[in-house]
Amino acid sequence: MCERGFDLDDRLRERRSRTLYRDLQPADAVGHSARFAPDPGADLPVIEPDHQLVFAANNYLGLAGDERVVEAAQNAADVVGTGAGASRLVTGDTLVHRDLESRIADAKGTERALAFSSGYAANVGTIAALDPDVVFSDELNHASIVDGCRLADADVVVYDHCDPSDLRERMSERRAEPVAAGDVAVPNGGADESWLVVTDSVFSMDGTIAPFEALADLAEEFGAWLLADEAHATGCFVDGGGIVQRAGLEDRVQIQLGTLSKALGSQGGYVAGSSDLIEFLVNEARSFVYSTGLAPPAAAAAGEALHLARTTDRRARLWRNVDKLRDGLEDVGLDVGGETQILPVHVGDREDALALAAALRDRDVIAPAIRPPTVPEGTSRIRVAPMATHSAAELETCIDAFAVAADEVGVI
Template identity: 40%
Template sequence: MTSNRLQSFLQDNIADLKERGLYNEIDPLEGANGPTVEIDGKQMINLSSNNYLGLATDDRLKKAAKEAVDSHGAGAGAVRTINGTLDLHLELEKKLAEFKGTEAVISYQSGFNANIAAIPAVMDKHDAILSDALNHASIIDGCRQSKAKIIAFNHSDMDDLREKAREAVESGAYNKIMVVTDGVFSMDGDIAKLPEIVGIAEEFDLITYVDDAHGSGVLGKGAGTVKHFGLQDKVDFQMGTLSKAIGVIGGYVAGKSELIDWLKVRSRPFLFSTAVSPADAAASTKAVEILMTSSDLNEKLWANSDYLKSGLKQLGFDTGSSETPITPCIIGDEKATQAFSKRLNEEGIYAKAIVFPTVPQGKGRVRNMPTAAHTQAMLDEALTAYEKIGKELEII
């Protein structure tokens, strides 16, 4: 028997979300997530994927995945600490450590898992975490699970961070203090001020944690935000995902060997969740090898990003403070944002509306993600649609 209270709760709240333009419609793809996608039988130019380098559909990765299934099976069969650690997982971790310039790496089932694994494994109720106000939800959840005191500092405000670090240290209330930030902020596309953050961390002996989900494969000639600033020896935790620029699935933390050893015996997703499949591990390793031997995809990504962003700005759209391929067109009102995205779809451009709670209320935007796989003709078609709809809806 279904609970009447549950039914009432669900019906009322779903109706409320729809009324306020906050209900997210899921559009299943009928095929691969490439530069174009098919939805409901319609081909559209895809500007909503995190597949920055086009590797999700790369033949080299597909070949590696198929060979791994043949040699190692469809699944890992167990958690890493029992007998789910395959030689493929070790090869991936070794290659990632080389790529990130650290002593060692531990891999997880997702980037989200990496954050909720690593932060609580080191921080506890006797500690404090200084967290950027715009950090990703997985960072927030990892901080909450640690039970440490969470002290938010204003987004990329180094004066606020320094003051709050000083207060936390001088209070004498905490055993350890960590500062955690995204490397690239996923909704606005701006880059963390890592040199300043590291300087403050050294001043107050803070643990440093960088979530580089949107920086790996993008900045630092592909090696990420930390490498972009040459700070590999200054950051304690480099967290990354294998589901965006790498094009597969999984997450990891890179750092000193002692840190990685500790995470292997104390991080709960590593201890209690089955390892990623052989295909995922092998394909991810192949992607990292590609990035380590060629900058072609990275250069194409940036060329396409610059072209689209410049075109949108010339049309009069507000792309915010983005410094990366993440290219928001900030509309503001949630209903207007949803309407804009719907019209883009009708014109053959798939670009999702992003509204509260993913971004603050009144900051709705259509988030564009150009990739290395897009052609200039595709981007021109997208710009033509943006100009048409922007004028039609009186956005520009």
């Protein structure tokens, strides 16, 4: 009989040979420090005794373990339940969801918002539901954007990272392409195509920021819509909003999208925009229609976290820590990129990056090596992400660990 199955063992061996193999490392808590266990496979993990400092998480404001956020989740579980129980179009639409969406819309300066089960689901569902003819996508956009474009079956035009000039050139080329209109060939701009410009606002592996004012100018010039994925910006910038809020472009970005699982320390995703947009997604976004509603405790936790991001000093504490850590790593002699709370320490060689991450772990600092295919060949780096809850002493410990480990590996 012909074998039509899958040789997964061979595929895994191939990943190991290319140093692409990943495993899971269970932790005992989510916070600025934790105790970890080696991947136990199918067995229960055995947690190691020593705490390690975590400079790898997206829990930027340190709210995942905040007692007020935990209490909000517990209250929602007590009053509403641990799960929504059904799609929100059936019986899973609760007051907790509506409160969260009201808070998001207020922070994002939009008419309405809609909560999804994850940021990934929000991206895939929104782009596929809009079904654009053409998507102009930044070359470093998140995988969920890439997959949304695939599901939409759009013509995807990739432009150079954060480069409005390249985007203008590609939009102009697309508009000038001849298409058939009866017996006459006309420029594509007259063919009634729908165009969508999509970009992350803060890019998760580089810490760079999209040039939104220039992108909004181009979108308006060419009649396109603009979608901003604020996954790594939500909660961290002006009034707990994102880069769109910092730029004051709420009225020029038709779709603001993000996650509740990073700075807001919970789970889920959201889309914010006009009432028409939200009503359309309620009816057409398959990842919303055919998913059980976001768990009420997660919705309540995210709502409380957003409130704290807007009303406490967490954001100020985060940015103080970012500045201190960046200065310390640069003083050591490391090449630190980015312009946000994400601090990529550029190493270049894949093996050096893996060795540096291992040397840091030996010194009780968790900061992962990011290597191809996540980033281009020759651009491997250590992705460092401080939290608002790291103390000054813990930041110094991280800097000292980098100094010793980088010297040991030979990258400084």
